[in-house]
Amino acid sequence: MKHLLLGLVLLHSPFAAAQSLTQSDATDVLHKVIDFYRSKVGYEGAYLYRYAADFSAQEGEEPATRTSGWTEPPGTPFVGEAHLKAWRLSGDKACLDAAVEVADALVRSQLESGGWSSSFELGAAGRGRYAYRVDGASRGKRNYTTFDDNKSQSAVTLLMHVDEALDFQDERIHEAVEYALSHMLASQYPNGAWPQQFSEPPDPAQFPVLKASYPKTWSRTYPKKNYVGYYTLNDSNMSRIIDMLLEANRIYDRDDCFQAAQKTGDFFLLAQMPEPQPGWAQQYNRDMHPAWARKFEPASITGGESQTVMRSLLKLYEYTGKEKFIETLPAAIDYYRRSLLPDGRLARFYELQTNRPLYFTVDYKLTDSDADMPTHYAFKVGSKLDSLERQLNKLQKSVAAGDRPEFQPSRPVKLTASVEKKAQQAIDQLDDRGAWVESGKMKHQPERLPVIDMRTYAKNLEAIAAFVGAGPPRRAVCVVGR
Template sequence: MRSVLLSIMLVLAVAPVLGQADDDVATLREQALVAMRRSTAYFTDHVALRGGYVYYYSLDLQTRWGEGRASETQVWVQPPGTPAVGLAYLAAYDATGEQQFLDAATATAQPLLFGQLKSGGWSHAIDFDPKGGRSGDYRNGQGRGKNYSTLDDSTTQTALLFLMRLDQAHQFKQPEIHEAAQFGLEALLKAQFPNGAFPQVWAGPVADQPVLPAAYPKYDWKTEHRIKEYWNLYTLNDDLAGDITPTLLAAAEIYNDERPRTALRKLGDFLILAQMPEPQPAWAQQYNYDMHPCWARKFEPPAITGHESQDAIRTLMAVYRLTGDEKYLRPIPAALKYLRSCELSDGQLARFYELRTNRPLYMTKDYQLTYDDASVPTHYGWKQRHQLDKLEQEYKLMQAGESTHKPRSIRSLSADARKILRELDDQGRWVSVVSGGRVTGQPKFGDVREYLSSEDFSENLTRLAEFVAASQ
């Protein structure tokens, strides 16, 4: 999903590099525009529920899935749900200036306005039924659930990013959208701890805690097990740092506000503090207020994490791009060297490495710690491909003062556009096929073999917008 959001952010920055006949590009551009209009019309007219979206739909639109089956009154905030689709509409509007796409984006904001919590952010889903299973303590008084704004899986980050971009597209002249974006931004800034960390969840401004460097726990962490309300602690799990970065950058740019820039610098300061000492100079998923790696869910032990450590490195480089301060690059060489030493025999990284011993750490199906990955729970990514080569290259470019972003050529963008156009059916749909692999939310499709995907729609619309912007 991050690749989709990054593409959306880059639409206006695409530089055309002409290498084909202008007539061919012009013809393809017109075809792309027609496809963008048709697919948007289908999604807004037939798929949306009060402007909102879930992850997947049966082709007859009678069955809807978010993380599990969605009721007829529920839409999803967590990407690739409602705000991710809204950002794709904005990418199309930015590339074309056509009112249809701005209207689609504005309609997509309506469920987010309805479902904004009193704490300022959003939960994973919105339920229009006050008695529904996913109802929340909404600002509008039409819900009676919990008041937990979440940064898990880029939920509040993406909702706020979308509303701020939409506020900008309307030139700040839509009071309801502007007020919701400002309220959400204020709440997000107040959810940052003095050391720069963010919790996974908040219900109000966070309490002050001492600013300390990371350290190994001096107690037997294996006997501690899951911590109650771990979501209140310092969190890096599921790329929280990397997901919040574009939201803070956008807030600073859109509103010419120095506070989000300061918040991002503070986040970088936290990552410096949170880097573990030798012999494991990387990061954990979660830290307690004493800055010890700690338990979260029952399958997330205190450990060094291969995945989130890479996100920490990416975030430090983003903070360096913002500030030019070399201190944000200093933790990176030791972290990269350490992570290289952690590669498994199959070239992957384990999600967890045991504190001090550095042995890859897993869980059995009944959630007991083990060093054996032969029989692990299938709902979690215990081993993953890494991006160390890419991170090392980006770090070297930064050291040399060279740009880390290279615009795609018009030839490459055109090839993408042609493929996407071929896959659009006569109803204006991109129909996805069940492949048997793991998909976001892990829906149980049953006998369904074909379905509609909000993620595929957003990605395809954004790629077409990228081509259209580059071919003007």
Template sequence: MSLRSCVTAVALVAVQCSWAATPGRCEQPPTREQALDALRAAAGFFSERVAIQGGYVYHYSLDLQQRWGEGPAGQDLVWVQPPGTPSVGMALLRAYDATGDRYFLTAARRAADALVYGQVRSGGWSNKIDVSGMRRGQQHEGGQRRAAGRSSLDDGQTQSAIEFLIRVDQALDFNDQPIHDAARLALDSLLAAQFPNGGFPQVWKGAVEPRPVVAANYPHYDWRTEGRIKEYWDLYTLNDNVCGYVADALIAAHKIYDDPRYETALQRLGDFLILAQMPAPQRGWAQQYNEQMEPAWARAFEPPAVASDETQEAVETLLKIAAATADNRYLEPIPAALDYLQQSLLTDGRLARFYELETNRPLYMTRNGRQYSLTYDDSQLPSHYAFKIPARLPTLQTRYRAALQGADPPAVPPRRIAQRAAAIVAGLDQQGRWVSVYHGGRLVGQPKFQSGQPYLSSLVFCRNVRVLCDYLETAAF
């Protein structure tokens, strides 16, 4: 499940002031010392009390006895998929960059060690790592799924680990050999998993087989009943922002290692997105494509269709690639895609996740146990999946116009960063925790929380740390 698709009500908890009894307290920007103290306290609690062998999951009970990733997580499991171990590690590394305090680098290094331990034989990562062997002193033996050797790009699993490791490698001056070797092995494996057309599968065990390079087109068969395959993870995949996460990893790799292979792979990824844009009348992208570059089935509730979330993510990825390569060719698909999304808006301003091929009718699913059925009726949608999503058109249009002019996207005003920082410092409790309270909505990992239940969130920790770092770098103290 895409991290963005979750209703992250916890983000509101993260920036609301918990000291309502003290009028105006949230409005006063924190001093540099207050921001640094909050950063150190929060990082100390998370890295010393919350972490298991340097790794993290998504959510925790306040007593840290219960842990959740995608479902309950035992005391020997840590999560790779964001916002798990790489995400928390990146936040700690961001704190080191903003402060120069090596405490944060040491904490980030422990997270990197957990990822090195969990790297699978095919060079990447799966969604979680069993770190029980680390307790026994085993070195880099991998978790329970190491024997399977499957590397996954789903929801940024391998990509987030790669980006974090190469940034830690740089911060350590490339002197930590296991971290350096793991990062380079992962990048080599990622390049080997790139298809000739520049796309990627969701999962791989080794180098991919050659396939013909063709442009996207509509199926010439009854896609409602035909074309389903079990191994959909071998298809060309955009679902859950596979391409966006890959682009981030390749951009960082080229910048840090100055290896032209990574820029070439990034350009080929952009070429794939150009090829994968559907022809008129639906100038968007699908979640996945078969070898003939026709939209294809994945899970039982993910039909061949033009997918609005993946279309928005494809636009964002093309913007990244155009900026990183200084090649405006990657901007050319964007106007037609934005026009298509604008024309596809629902009456409430949102977008259907799926639009029927060629007719562009919003397409939904009903559920009866494990059986899913296609429908145009949105009155009984399953709750486990985002069949309607927010439209991000104003932001995408602004970013596209800025890219055409060679300008950076608009930055968050310092005053707003200061306001957020004030609320974040105020919301930290005496133990160094930002406590969230569940009030409904879909959280990443979909834990079964009760309304009013307090919990700790890795996502909130990461967001708050980033805001405090932004504040330290932009405030005029």
């Protein structure tokens, strides 16, 4: 049986049934948990995905050093957002302090190009390879900002949220945001698209504004070309950029960010393929032809990222009221409905013009059979077409009525039995140190082992913080005769 922190008893013990968790006790637990994760799990505000419970190993997307952080969720920015949410729910300064520490780690790891790499180093031994702004003349040469997998987008969004929480009084954080936004805006292509990675702004003369079209021929064999400068929709990169830009506009009233978000929507319209496949590819070359990226990402029409593109176009319509962002959505939804697989899902890839579903064998040979697929990648994706169509119909009515999105900040919840129960369950699962330990797998270890996972931390931290800051419930009203 696990020991509870600070003298609290287990909920399932005979004594616990007669006791109620107090907000004061939960606050003590909250402080101990945050202190443990800040001092023992993270490194000066840098966080990875998961750690061996004994700290013998740690990893982000791959094994990492003890002094490194990862930018892709659930890495450093994800943990910072969890701390901010806990602060908004609880009002406890310890949560805000933890978020500020994360923001400081991101300031220290911001590249000269303006954004962040997949991972970063805070330890002296590993920093020399990267062009970190704060390192001045001693900085290294690796200077590629990446938008892949919501990395730089989540980093600058966390910095913006911390800047806002501090009333824009921390000059170092505020300046890092300004630097990131200005350099990211400069990296946008003339047609409104964005690269997967960049180190400097593009030369506009090299990137003509064209409508998407089919190439005369396309290779069924991986061409091994550098794709980081392609117009990249893969992993919802541009949709995440739109979210980041809209948030920058909300926080700083920056019209340049709002216009850049709309320009990305204009690219989505350019990138929609003509008949017979009015959908989208995962990436395009500068000729606006669907192109290969990695060895399992062929030139094709995608049933995956296309749905996120449609969701972003709906969001831009909601924010702007401009009909152009939704005019071609019915044709796209109809096309993808015709492309559904027998099980109701969509293929990740459809062959250009023939619309045959495409897959790969485990040794990465392109095929139209799904009998021998690798397991690391989703070659079939769920259909959100019904949801998209419902949202389109709903927005057409609300936008016509003049409605626009309103910011809804997180607020303390009402104190209910359910809120208390979730907090108590989270506390019951803690070990003596103040850690949530579970069985999991790590890349260095073929067998399952006890791990500390940052997604679990975020979920359970929220549960405790919600209880700490919960207010009295609304009084029930008894109506006679009912």
